[in-house]
Amino acid sequence: MLRARQHDPDRIERRDAPAIPLIPVDKSDSEEITAAPSSQSIAQRDLRLDFFRGLALFCMFIDHMPDNILARFTIQSAMFADAAEVFIFISGYTAGMVYGRAMERQGFLLSAVRVYHRVWQLYVAHVFLFMMFMATVGFTAGALNNPIYAEEFGAANFLNEPGLAVVKALMLQFQPAFMDILPLYIVLLAVLPFVLTGFISRPWVVIFASIALWLAVQFDKRIALSAYPGPDHVWFFNPFAWQCLFFLGGWLGWRGNRGGVSWLKHRWFFYLAAVVGLAGFVIRFSWTLHDFYDPLPVPVSMEFLWPLLSKGDLGFLRFANVLAVALLVSRLIHPQAQFFATRGARPFLICGRNSLHIFCLAILLSVLAHLVLNEFFGGTLMQIVVSAAGIAIMISVAGLMEWFAAVQRASGSAALRAPAIGGGMQR
Amino acid sequence: MMLHLMSRSFMLIAVGKIGLLCAPAPIFAQERDCTVPERFYISEPQLTKTPKAIVRGQEVVIVVLGGASTLGIAAGKPDLAWPERFGAALAEKFPSGRVKVVNLAVARQTARRAAERLEREIIPMKPNLVIWETGTMEAVRGTDIDEFRETLRAGIEELRSAGIETVWMNMQFSRDSEAVIHFEPYLAAMSQLADASDVPLFRRHGMMRHWAESGFLDLRVTDTDQRRRVAAKLYDCIGRAMADFVMRGMPALNPPPVKAGSAR
Numbered sequence: 054m055l056r057a058r059q060h061d062p063d064r065i066e067r068r069d070a071p072a073i074p075l076i077p078v079d080k081s082d083s084e085e086i087t088a089a090p091s092s093q094s095i096a097q098r099d100l101r102l103d104f105f106r107g108l109a110l111f112c113m114f115i116d117h118m119p120d121n122i123l124a125r126f127t128i129q130s131a132m133f134a135d136a137a138e139v140f141i142f143i144s145g146y147t148a149g150m151v152y153g154r155a156m157e158r159q160g161f162l163l164s165a166v167r168v169y170h171r172v173w174q175l176y177v178a179h180v181f182l183f184m185m186f187m188a189t190v191g192f193t194a195g196a197l198n199n200p201i202y203a204e205e206f207g208a209a210n211f212l213n214e215p216g217l218a219v220v221k222a223l224m225l226q227f228q229p230a231f232m233d234i235l236p237l238y239i240v241l242l243a244v245l246p247f248v249l250t251g252f253i254s255r256p257w258v259v260i261f262a263s264i265a266l267w268l269a270v271q272f273d274k275r276i277a278l279s280a281y282p283g284p285d286h287v288w289f290f291n292p293f294a295w296q297c298l299f300f301l302g303g304w305l306g307w308r309g310n311r312g313g314v315s316w317l318k319h320r321w322f323f324y325l326a327a328v329v330g331l332a333g334f335v336i337r338f339s340w341t342l343h344d345f346y347d348p349l350p351v352p353v354s355m356e357f358l359w360p361l362l363s364k365g366d367l368g369f370l371r372f373a374n375v376l377a378v379a380l381l382v383s384r385l386i387h388p389q390a391q392f393f394a395t396r397g398a399r400p401f402l403i404c405g406r407n408s409l410h411i412f413c414l415a416i417l418l419s420v421l422a423h424l425v426l427n428e429f430f431g432g433t434l435m436q437i438v439v440s441a442a443g444i445a446i447m448i449s450v451a452g453l454m455e456w457f458a459a460v461q462r463a464s465g466s467a468a469l470r471a472p473a474i475g476g477g478m479q480r
Numbered sequence: 481m482m483l484h485l486m487s488r489s490f491m492l493i494a495v496g497k498i499g500l501l502c503a504p505a506p507i508f509a510q511e512r513d514c515t516v517p518e519r520f521y522i523s524e525p526q527l528t529k530t531p532k533a534i535v536r537g538q539e540v541v542i543v544v545l546g547g548a549s550t551l552g553i554a555a556g557k558p559d560l561a562w563p564e565r566f567g568a569a570l571a572e573k574f575p576s577g578r579v580k581v582v583n584l585a586v587a588r589q590t591a592r593r594a595a596e597r598l599e600r601e602i603i604p605m606k607p608n609l610v611i612w613e614t615g616t617m618e619a620v621r622g623t624d625i626d627e628f629r630e631t632l633r634a635g636i637e638e639l640r641s642a643g644i645e646t647v648w649m650n651m652q653f654s655r656d657s658e659a660v661i662h663f664e665p666y667l668a669a670m671s672q673l674a675d676a677s678d679v680p681l682f683r684r685h686g687m688m689r690h691w692a693e694s695g696f697l698d699l700r701v702t703d704t705d706q707r708r709r710v711a712a713k714l715y716d717c718i719g720r721a722m723a724d725f726v727m728r729g730m731p732a733l734n735p736p737p738v739k740a741g742s743a744r
Contacts, residue, residue, distance in 0.1 A: 204548035230662035347523035356676035423659035
């Protein structure tokens with residue numbers, strides 16, 4: 054998929070260690086709210102973060118379309134984890150990198166305010182998506198009046214008590230179709246300032262507690278956050294499990310500011326990650342092939358691994374697989390690899406760089422894609438057309454945002470920049 | 481709520497060797513159109529015991545579990561529900577068969593509730609086959625997917641150890657609610673579980689989508705009478721498709737008149 058320039062891990066280590074720390078970026082990730090990047094920091098930016106976050110966003114959109122043939126070619130077909138893990142890990146990493154540095158330089162209060170500014174942006178985005186959801190609910194009226202469906206769909210509480218549903222959505226407890234990952238992101242980010250403080254004073258205590266909590270969820274399914282409609286509904290993405298991926302990412306990002314975690318560069322970690330990643334690929338891809346053509350055998354049955362594959366609780370295999378792939382990527386792909394300068398990489402980079410906006414757009418486009426596909430049908434060809442159109446829109450909007458940001462930078466006028474930052478533009 | 485209670489009281493038990501029911505002619509005249517593409521069947525495992533028992537003329541009991549769409553209230557009359565049409569289609573194809581189809585559907589019943597009924601209610605009836613329509617309530621209410629799958633998996637083991645064959649049926653397709661109610665993960669979970677545990681899955685969602693797409697079923701009619709007719713047509717097609725699905729691999733003793741040109 055990606056052109057790795059070096060295949061010998063030791064050589065990379067030797068070459069990378071003195072010159073380029075694991076994560077050499079200075080500032081200006083999309084988490085960065087207050088400062089526009091200088092041209093120098095752009096050159097140093099860790100483009101892998103942008104690229105893979107962009108890739109995750111495209112996959113998320115494709116996976117969300119009903120019965121989409123292309124969903125068999127996204128990252129979920131080649132590893133146990135899917136776009137959600139990649140998105141949360143990279144978000145944790147960038148948050149740890151940006152706010153961790155802020156925490157050390159500006160102190161707790163100021164950096165916490167910056168984090169909560171970001172939380173507020175995410176919350177507003179969540180409310181915006183909920184408005185869009187309620188708008189599409191209008192389409193269900195036709196089904197609700199039809200006796201073929203009336204009884205079945207009438208059981209959806211939010212249709213009977215929309216007022217309560219709105220309140221529950223504002224409280225992040227109502228998470229209808231596609232609206233489950235932003236609430237997770239919001240609560241994780243809200244806890245981040247305290248976790249970062251922990252990283253600075255007692256990193257191992259925090260990491261141990263985080264892993265212990267994840268482990269506890271694996272054994273006791275009652276550890277969950279309640280959701281609407283009650284009483285036994287819980288958040289789809291269990292924050293007590295997913296926090297571990299986010300904060301491990303955050304820790305790596307924070308350590309990346311000072312040259313990375315040296316013992317992780319040991320070759321045995323690389324071999325271990327390679328084995329895990331390869332095993333994940335072989336097993337998961339055999340399921341994908343089996344799905345295409347039933348008689349094809351699988352080395353390990355999916356049923357056998359189910360207990361370790363829970364998406365909501367971040368099952369062990371999903372967790373291990375995404376960490377292994379992250380380690381492989383960090384070792385095999387240079388942060389400013391030549392590949393990232395090519396035209397093919399640019400759509401991924403610009404979408405990943407404007408991730409919040411493009412994420413919201415992807416959710417919105419998923420809903421629209423459902424409406425279009427059920428209105429006009431059209432089979433596989435239509436699925437491909439709608440997927441391509443959606444991705445083209447995502448790229449165009451990201452391109453527009455890049456252009457706008459560049460124009461502002463070029464003008465260099467603080468007067469021009471200020472309103473855009475206040476209005477939620479991230480750079 | 482009112483509707484809820486009403487439908488519960490509708491819980492009907494259709495018993496008896498359903499012979500040739502006098503079906504309203506205009507509805508079923510177009511039966512040839514409700515063919516189902518092979519892709520919906522091709523990779524599903526075939527039943528072994530039940531079809532043979534039907535062909536041999538042994539007494540066969542088929543229990544149907546499900547929700548409102550299996551009760552078939554939308555068609556207006558209980559004998560227009562798909563399990564009844566399924567029984568009629570079986571009787572038409574295999575006149576010597578002695579099949580009793582028992583519809584135990586309850587509107588808005590969750591998979592977990594249905595599973596709880598297996599031990600004390602379903603298994604004592606000693607059915608040869610259980611057709612289990614499920615997944616709708618879980619998708620509508622957003623039940624935990626792992627829990628849903630675990631419920632179905634435990635259910636299938638219970639039925640297997642009692643020597644009962646099972647067919648799963650997934651949700652209905654609706655053109656208007658798919659963007660709001662998130663069906664895909666539940667459809668995928670059922671499909672994966674069916675594949676892993678070798679249970680034949682009757683892909684109603686895909687079939688309904690196919691019929692809507694081909695223009696054969698207008699799921700958006702607004703007139704009350706038309707809606708009832710569409711529902712009756714839909715249930716008849718599902719019943720027929722189910723009869724074909726269950727009896728795959730068995731030669732019909734008395735081939736129906738519409739054989740050539742029909743994929744059924």
